Amino acid sequence: MTDVKKTVAVIGNPASNKGRGAAIGERVFKSLSESGMRHGFDVIDLTGDSFENSLSAARAHSDLYDYLVVIGGDGMIALGANAVCGTGKPLGIVAVGSGNDFARGLHLPVNRIRTAVEGIVGAIVCGTHIDVDMGHVRSLNMEPVVQGGSGELVLTEAGNPVEGFVDRYYAGMLNCGLDASINDRANKSHLPGGSVRYAAAVLVELTHMKRYGYHIKAVLADGSVDERDIISPLVTVANARYIGGGIEVSPYSLLSDGMLDLIWIDHMPSVAECAAAVSDAYNGKLLSNRVFGWERVREIEITRADDGDEPPVLMADGEYVGRVPVSVSAAGMSLRMLVPPAVAGWHKRRTQEHVTAAIMRDGRDPITGRFVEA
């Protein structure tokens, strides 16, 4: 490290895990502070009493720190990403949530606090980081604002809905249909373990799928525009690969390609097709299944189609976002992540060629996304 003393800001989630989150936060703070004494950096705590307050503190005090470390699940990573995206300040993560899908996709330790802290210290000392893409979702109209944790409307003192524009980055996926309902059900479940909750929610939600009406206008990888209605139970705009504690919904996602992956259910699936899709989702072959459409997009507008049901409240990284109409774009290489040298090396090795090989294996055309007929 250089002679100028650096500062690491830490943000935990004291409310998580029935209060265990506070103890985990203290443990990480203590451990990082001890390393700081050895390696010459300071540690400060910017944890607030809510998601919004922690995010505001991270933004308002950005001049006080050189690195931000968040402790928790995908929601906390979204908090960190929205605080430092586009600033060049590296984000470290101690993944101790219920899903931890972004950390999993990055090959970072999951639910291993000591290893995660050692990795962060190693990255600071060695100066290793990787730059990754983010999804960026913005409202096209002023809409009622929803609470991130519950999806309930935010009300004025007089009880009227507060209106505003969504403008946020997401690391994992923007869930616009059945996938948002699954996420919602899993969040409210009392079953033990994030992946068990998610799998149970998948099975329930598959039994009453709706035909949501979306109109999409997407700019594809080659610059061409795809505009049409999609009447479907599921539309997802993925930046990263996993959701629900390890379900690989977007196996072709590459965090350094400046693209997002649009995935949707192409036709109402039969029971047999649903069963095949569930099994494919756990072995990385979901998109070999003809129930799903896939397209690689640079940006996309999602509005309400004349036909179909009203899409639910959208979710991103397990948090409620707001309703369509929205525009979504890839913010290429906009988030700098603190990763130890071994993880930085793994990312260099996962290239476009690997992804293209998986697309061809699944029988799709890498440009159009359509299945290539034999």
Ligand SMILES: Nc1ncnc2c1ncn2[C@@H]1O[C@H](COP(=O)(O)OP(=O)(O)OP(=O)(O)O)[C@@H](O)[C@H]1O
């Ligand atoms: N300081 C805080 N006080 C209270 N609640 C918070 C605070 N920070 C975040 N939250 C809430 O915690 C939830 C997200 O927690 P987190 O991402 O750590 O865990 P998780 O949901 O178990 O993880 P995963 O998304 O990986 O399943 C959100 O609903 C968020 O609004």
